[in-house]
Amino acid sequence: xxxxxxxxxxxSGPSKLPLEVLEDVQKEFVxxxxxxxxxxxxxxxxxxxTELNQQAQDDLRTLLSVPDNYKILFxxxxxxxxxxxxxxxxxxxxxxxDYIITGIWSTVAxxxxxxxxxxxxxxxxxxxxxxxxWNLNENASYLFYCDNETIEGKExxxxxxxxxxxxxxxxxxxxxxxxxxVSKFGVIFAAAQKNLGTAGLGVVIVREDLLxxxxxxxxxxxxxxxxxxxxxxxxxxxxxSIYLLSKVLKWVKQNGGLETMEQRCKEKSKLxxxxxxxxxxxxxxxxxxxxxxxxxxxxxxxxxxxxKMEEKFLSEAAKCQIYQLKGHKLVGGIRVSLYxxxxxxxxxxxxxxxxxxxxxxxxxxxxx
Ligand SMILES: *Cc1c(COP(=O)(O)O)cnc(C)c1O
Numbered sequence: 001x002x003x004x005x006x007x008x009x010x011x012s013g014p015s016k017l018p019l020e021v022l023e024d025v026q027k028e029f030v031x032x033x034x035x036x037x038x039x040x041x042x043x044x045x046x047x048x049x050t051e052l053n054q055q056a057q058d059d060l061r062t063l064l065s066v067p068d069n070y071k072i073l074f075x076x077x078x079x080x081x082x083x084x085x086x087x088x089x090x091x092x093x094x095x096x097x098d099y100i101i102t103g104i105w106s107t108v109a110x111x112x113x114x115x116x117x118x119x120x121x122x123x124x125x126x127x128x129x130x131x132x133x134w135n136l137n138e139n140a141s142y143l144f145y146c147d148n149e150t151i152e153g154k155e156x157x158x159x160x161x162x163x164x165x166x167x168x169x170x171x172x173x174x175x176x177x178x179x180x181x182v183s184k185f186g187v188i189f190a191a192a193q194k195n196l197g198t199a200g201l202g203v204v205i206v207r208e209d210l211l212x213x214x215x216x217x218x219x220x221x222x223x224x225x226x227x228x229x230x231x232x233x234x235x236x237x238x239x240x241s242i243y244l245l246s247k248v249l250k251w252v253k254q255n256g257g258l259e260t261m262e263q264r265c266k267e268k269s270k271l272x273x274x275x276x277x278x279x280x281x282x283x284x285x286x287x288x289x290x291x292x293x294x295x296x297x298x299x300x301x302x303x304x305x306x307x308k309m310e311e312k313f314l315s316e317a318a319k320c321q322i323y324q325l326k327g328h329k330l331v332g333g334i335r336v337s338l339y340x341x342x343x344x345x346x347x348x349x350x351x352x353x354x355x356x357x358x359x360x361x362x363x364x365x366x367x368x
Pocket of ligand 1: 013078079150172194200
C-alpha cells in the first residue's frame with residue numbers, strides 16, 4: 001500500500017490513472033450503484049449499462065466539442081484494431097489512401113492498410129503544415145497521420161491543411177490533452193490505455209457522411225456503420241473499460257476540462273525540457289527539431305547515449321520509486337510520458353532527481 005501511494009509512474013501506456021479514479025472504482029467495484037453486484041457482472045442490455053454507455057459518449061462530446069454530425073463509437077481490439085478498422089471502413093471502392101509517415105506508429109498503420117488497398121506513403125516530419133509539400137494522390141479516400149508519435153516523441157502542433165479529402169488522425173497518445181477543432185477531421189481515433197483509461201478499448205469520432213463505405217470483408221465488430229446503428233452495443237462491449245473511461249472523463253471535467261489539461265501539458269513539458277536543456281549536454285533530447293518535439297512523450301539520452309549510465313539512472317530512479325522510464329527498445333535511452341494523470345509536482349520530483357543524478361554522476365565522469 002505504502003508503495004502504491006507514493007510511486008511515480010511515467011509509463012507510455014498502459015500509464016498512470018488518476019488516484020481519485022482508481023479509488024472511486026475500488027469503492028464501487030463489488031456493488032455498482034447499489035444494484036447488489038459488480039459492473040463486470042452486469043448485462044450490456046441493462047438500463048444501467050445503457051445509461052453508462054450514453055453518459056461516456058455525452059462527456060466525450062462535451063469535452064472535445066464534437067459537432068452533431070459526428071458519431072462517437074467504442075471499439076474492441078485497441079489501437080491496432082483501429083489501424084485495421086480505418087482502411088476496412090474508409091478505403092472504399094477507390095481502394096487507395098495516403099499515409100503520412102512520421103515514425104513507428106504511422107508505419108505500422110500503413111502496413112496494416114496495405115492489406116486492404118493501395119497505400120501511398122509520404123515520408124515527412126511533423127512540421128509540414130500543408131498539402132503543397134506532399135505528393136498526395138488525388139484518388140485517395142482519406143489522408144492518415146499520427147498526431148503524436150508515442151515512441152519517437154514527435155508531435156504535430158497543428159492540423160495539416162488539405163482540401164477535399166477526409167483527414168484521419170491517430171490521437172492515441174494526444175487525445176484529451178489539447179483542444180482540437182473536430183470539424184477539420186473525417187475521423188479521430190484513439191486507443192484508451194494512454195490517456196483515457198485501460199487497454200483493449202478504442203474510441204472513434206467519425207463524420208456521419210463517411211459511414212456506409214465499409215468493405216464486405218470488414219468484420220461486423222469493427223464496422224463503424226453497424227456499431228453506429230447499435231450505439232456501440234453490437235456484441236458485448238468491454239464494459240469495464242468503458243466504465244473506467246467514464247470515470248476518467250468525469251475526472252477531466254472536474255479538473256478544468258481541456259483548457260486546463262492543455263495548460264498543464266505545456267507547463268509540465270516545459271519544466272522537463274528546461275531541465276534537459278540546462279544540463280550542459282548531460283541529458284540530450286533525441287528529437288533535435290524543437291518545432292516537432294512532443295509535449296507528451298519525451299525521449300532523451302544521458303551522457304551521449306551511455307548505456308551504463310542510463311541503466312544506473314533507471315535503477316537510481318527506481319530506488320526513489322520513480323518507474324517506467326525506459327525508452328522504447330527501437331529508440332533507446334529514457335522516455336518520460338506526461339499524460340493528464342501526471343501532476344506538475346510529479347514532474348518536479350522527477351526533475352529534482354535528474355538534477356541530483358547529474359551532479360553526482362558528472363563528477364564520476366570527470367574523475368575517470
Ligand atoms: C499505443 C498506440 C497504438 C496502439 O495501441 P494498442 O492498443 O497497443 O494496439 C497506436 N497508435 C499510437 C499512436 C499509439 O500510441
